[in-house]
Amino acid sequence: MESPSLLVNNPSPTTAQPRIPSSVFEGLFVRGLEPNSELARALMAEGYDPRCPEVDYPVQVWKRCVAIARDQIYGKLSDADAYRLLGRKLIEGFADTLVGRVAAVALPMIGAARVMERLPRYLAMMGRPDLTVHLVTVGERARRVSIPDTHNRPELIAGAIEVGLERAHVQPIISVEERSHLGFRLLVRW
16 A cells, blocks of 8 residues: 555644643653753743743744754754654653653553554644544554644654654654655654
8 A cells, every 4th residue: 555645734824723732841841851041041032931831832832942942952963863852852751741641651551553553642632633643554563654744843753753662662763754845754663
């Protein structure tokens, strides 16, 4: 079976932009990165104050904050490496939040294939119920994942999936197969 091209996700001007829960911000910027004072000031200037979090934030605030963290924390790395590390930090930190602990506790017990099957649910938990994730089985230990996400870098999501699969006791290899203005496709193997 041939894998589908990227799914179309063209929000109309009247479609509300996604909002990212404060637990996701906490996962990356408080628990994952433990920001220094310079990063904390920069995040506050963009609309996220870790000392006084809101319930959720516009996705544009998320994007600006992630870009700042990329530059300040991983400025000497390539974009691909920096965003993959940020994705890893996101899930490592999110797993320490109240919401994240609920999801993380099951990962070692359910195995890699079920982790991948639950990916749409995990993304929804992280504030992205708007995404229609398309999974294609490529053998027993691989999946093609098409995600129509125009707000996050594919490497950020790849790093996040890596940590989830590692917690399911496998060693993943994730590559970006396709990227466009409509989203991206990952090949996830373990």
